Amino acid sequence: MSYQRDPRVDAYIDPLPEWQQAICHEVRELVHAADPEVVETIKRTVQPYFVLDGNICALLAAKTHVNVFLYDGGIVPDPEDIITGGHENKTGRTVAIHEGEKLNVPALLAMFEQIIANNRAGGWRKLKRES
Template sequence: MTTAPENLERRDPRVDAFIAALPDWQQDICVHVRELVHAADPAVAETIKRTKQPYFVLDGNICAFLAAKDHVNVFLYDGGIVPDPDGIITAGHDNKTARTVAFRQGDAIPVQALTAMFRQIIADNRAGGWRKLKPGR
């Protein structure tokens, strides 16, 4: 994947450093998912929160990375309201803030399903965020 010039200015060198410090297979996952979230909307920006975690934001959190010993977690900040018709969510099904998609070495990244979720989270953020949109609130 190549990075569009307009997205380069929304890149954070601290996220580059986070990714560079990972084992090669985790770097591959993070680079691919990073490209997907930026491709979902060119206005997506990166930052570091919680002292070292990469976050992708646009009118609120979209997702974050957490690398563990044997997998990479991609936290989706959607309050559980974004549909998961492809069943890519691996943890946090009942979490009120974020759900997780975990990738292990050799796992294929579900490009279409993950991109659709990123786009829906961005749309929800632009509409006021999942807290405002969540039924019963």
């Protein structure tokens, strides 16, 4: 897949352990597959964010896992139960992927697509107010 890569995102991913690099690359490809207009950036000094009409997700490598923060206001369905944290969070939730775990690609792709659709419809805050 061809997309505009932000070299600062590469600078974040490249020094990580190989298994974390693989997860980050897979998530990166997946969020771009959800919509070719997704833009990469860095926020909070070093954290990779993927945005399109608002935040979609962010990556954070921790010692034992990689967190994928979903900026969905808790309104995107999770029928395959991949959310691992932030269930009560009002702005976002987390999918933690540990070494040796496989990413649930169809479920995460569906969530990215829904977050993008929600962003294009005015964002989850607006959608929550209207519901």
